[in-house]
Amino acid sequence: MSETTTAKHVSFLEYKGKYKGILGWIFSTDHKRVGLLYLYTMLVFFSIAAILGLLMKIQLIAPGYTIMGPQTYNSMFTVHGIIMIFIIVVPGLPAVFGNFFLPLMIGAKDVAFPRLNLASWWIYIIGILVVLSSQFLGGWPDTGWTFYAPYSFRTPANVLPALFGAFILGFSSILTGINFVVTIHRMRAPGMTWLKMPLFPWTLYATAWIQVLATPVIGITLLLTVMERVLGVGVFDPALGGDPILYQHLFWIYSHPAVYIMILPGMGAISEILPVFSRKSIYGYKAIVLSSLAIAFVGYFVWGHHMFTSGMSGRALYAFSFLTFLVAIPSAIKVFNWVATIHKGSLNLQTPFYWATSFIFVFMIGGLTGLVLGSLATNVHVHDTHFVVAHFHFIVFGGTGYAFMAALHYWFPKMFGRMYDASWANIGWATFFGGFLTLYLPMFALGLQGMPRRYYDYLPEFHTGNIISSLGAILMIAGALIVITNLVRSSRHGEKVTGKNPWGGRTLEWESDTPPTLENWDEIPKVTEGPYDYK
Amino acid sequence: MSEEKHHISSYKSHLFVLLALFVLTGASVAVTSLEMGPFNTLVAMLIAGGKAAIVLIWFMHLKFDNKLYAIFTTFVLVIFLLVLYVTFFDYSYR
Numbered sequence: 143m144s145e146t147t148t149a150k151h152v153s154f155l156e157y158k159g160k161y162k163g164i165l166g167w168i169f170s171t172d173h174k175r176v177g178l179l180y181l182y183t184m185l186v187f188f189s190i191a192a193i194l195g196l197l198m199k200i201q202l203i204a205p206g207y208t209i210m211g212p213q214t215y216n217s218m219f220t221v222h223g224i225i226m227i228f229i230i231v232v233p234g235l236p237a238v239f240g241n242f243f244l245p246l247m248i249g250a251k252d253v254a255f256p257r258l259n260l261a262s263w264w265i266y267i268i269g270i271l272v273v274l275s276s277q278f279l280g281g282w283p284d285t286g287w288t289f290y291a292p293y294s295f296r297t298p299a300n301v302l303p304a305l306f307g308a309f310i311l312g313f314s315s316i317l318t319g320i321n322f323v324v325t326i327h328r329m330r331a332p333g334m335t336w337l338k339m340p341l342f343p344w345t346l347y348a349t350a351w352i353q354v355l356a357t358p359v360i361g362i363t364l365l366l367t368v369m370e371r372v373l374g375v376g377v378f379d380p381a382l383g384g385d386p387i388l389y390q391h392l393f394w395i396y397s398h399p400a401v402y403i404m405i406l407p408g409m410g411a412i413s414e415i416l417p418v419f420s421r422k423s424i425y426g427y428k429a430i431v432l433s434s435l436a437i438a439f440v441g442y443f444v445w446g447h448h449m450f451t452s453g454m455s456g457r458a459l460y461a462f463s464f465l466t467f468l469v470a471i472p473s474a475i476k477v478f479n480w481v482a483t484i485h486k487g488s489l490n491l492q493t494p495f496y497w498a499t500s501f502i503f504v505f506m507i508g509g510l511t512g513l514v515l516g517s518l519a520t521n522v523h524v525h526d527t528h529f530v531v532a533h534f535h536f537i538v539f540g541g542t543g544y545a546f547m548a549a550l551h552y553w554f555p556k557m558f559g560r561m562y563d564a565s566w567a568n569i570g571w572a573t574f575f576g577g578f579l580t581l582y583l584p585m586f587a588l589g590l591q592g593m594p595r596r597y598y599d600y601l602p603e604f605h606t607g608n609i610i611s612s613l614g615a616i617l618m619i620a621g622a623l624i625v626i627t628n629l630v631r632s633s634r635h636g637e638k639v640t641g642k643n644p645w646g647g648r649t650l651e652w653e654s655d656t657p658p659t660l661e662n663w664d665e666i667p668k669v670t671e672g673p674y675d676y677k
Numbered sequence: 678m679s680e681e682k683h684h685i686s687s688y689k690s691h692l693f694v695l696l697a698l699f700v701l702t703g704a705s706v707a708v709t710s711l712e713m714g715p716f717n718t719l720v721a722m723l724i725a726g727g728k729a730a731i732v733l734i735w736f737m738h739l740k741f742d743n744k745l746y747a748i749f750t751t752f753v754l755v756i757f758l759l760v761l762y763v764t765f766f767d768y769s770y771r
């Protein structure tokens with residue numbers, strides 16, 4: 143690295159590299175700066191997609207036309223989905239906290255391929271720009287983020303930029319995965335054996351393998367859809383002898399494992415936070431490691447549960463239902479481990495702990511309603527209803543989103559060298575949590591009543607549930623605003639943190655300076671103990 | 678990284694890989710003329726798998742590298758085969 147010669151003990155936020163100002167960030171190969179680049183990018187796009195979500199909820203506050211018509215609504219849920227999935231939660235924790243903390247937690251100076259790491263962010267930005275170019279190249283798609291065949295190549299709406307952009311975003315994900323696999327294999331500090339590695343890097347490792355192996359499948363699927371639309375090759379088009387169910391197979395061969403790309407690092411972050419705020423070592427370290435690997439492995443073979451009503455063969459239905467129930471086991475193991483970790487701990491009730499425990503709560507609701515969807519008989523009734531929407535928001539937003547906020551509040555003092563205002567953080571969390579439950583819980587009921595998803599209008603009998611849900615959305619956005627404002631403000635004006643270890647964590651990142659220096663360590667640390675030795 | 682020796686392949690082995698790929702490509706074209714029902718797909722997949730194996734083992738040096746790489750590659754291929762198997766499992770019972 144060319145930036146290495148600058149003085150030691152200057153934090154990564156302040157050192158002067160080859161470039162000045164913003165160029166010193168967007169051309170920096172420092173893993174910490176790359177992590178923050180991702181964080182800021184995600185913050186911008188999360189805000190946009192959250193506003194789209196809020197607008198949809200306002201549309202649904204009353205039946206009929208409230209603020210938008212059907213075509214606008216269709217584009218809104220599509221763009222909301224594309225941004226939230228491909229730009230926010232798939233890169234999510236690995237891109238932000240993985241980049242920032244993986245090298246710190248395993249005692250390395252950077253990731254294995256720093257330039258590739260920066261390139262991943264640039265590819266990510268290019269992918270985003272290609273998606274956004276829809277605005278100028280003929281409007282927004284209306285297919286939903288799933289781009290299901292044959293609609294995705296028959297619709298008059300403009301889907302090509304979105305398809306191609308999602309394709310490009312996949313490369314960013316693959317390169318991050320390769321980088322982390324190599325980093326974890328080659329760059330652990332002396333003494334850090336595999337079973338002395340903290341759990342967050344472990345989940346990053348499992349995730350990285352999914353990123354490398356599953357993402358190419360979505361890449362080729364999206365490209366085939368482009369070819370189908372432009373050239374009419376007939377792989378998915380039944381009129382040309384193709385099979386639209388093949389599209390669903392290929393799409394979900396990636397997109398189910400992608401759910402684990404989203405949630406596994408979140409589980410890892412939760413496994414870091416709970417021991418620190420319970421002052422107790424993690425319960426069942428090996429069980430958590432093994433269940434992470436088991437989730438990553440079994441998670442490859444459950445994708446058919448998205449297609450129970452699509453016309454698969456009966457035997458495939460049984461097989462996928464069985465495998466889906468199987469993958470619930472390692473997730474449940476983790477929940478038992480977390481609860482057992484808190485049990486009889488001396489709890490330190492701080493904001494990260496609130497986010498982490500509410501994570502367990504909403505993740506359980508999401509997981510158990512997932513079983514309703516995984517069993518064949520009930521799935522037929524709630525398929526494509528608001529029940530499904532509520533379920534995956536509990537997992538993807540409730541799971542990954544809460545874990546992200548828990549991680550952000552946990553590592554914030556290390557990242558910025560400043561502390562946020564704890565009471566505003568708690569008020570924000572409480573408002574958000576209340577709003578979240580008010581928003582999504584009624585949607586389970588609406589789904590069971592039979593309200594389909596992806597419609598801008600509904601029958602009068604669904605009105606009550608929708609009013610509650612829409613009010614919840616407003617409350618949740620208010621909570622999110624409090625949380626984000628507090629964090630953004632505190633990153634510049636918060637109280638300075640000078641100690642290395644404000645929470646009393648035992649993992650390596652708390653032994654680095656606050657905020658860390660360019661190369662993290664004057665001397666690579668030697669590891670002798672396990673990561674969670676509290677007693 | 679210094680502990681790893683680099684194996685240099687001869688032109689002969691590269692030529693062998695190239696010829697094998699040509700022959701197998703010819704074979705996969707040739708089998709399309711045989712009527713084997715669903716086994717047409719299976720045979721085409723097996724030939725393609727053979728080609729991939731030749732490329733991986735000789736051209737990409739798996740044979741001469743650290744065993745760890747071979748183990749990982751095999752593991753990945755097993756996952757891939759299982760994914761294929763599960764997909765075709767659906768099709769074969771439709």
Ligand SMILES: [Cu+2]
Nearest residue numbers: 398401445448
């Ligand atoms: Cu799934």
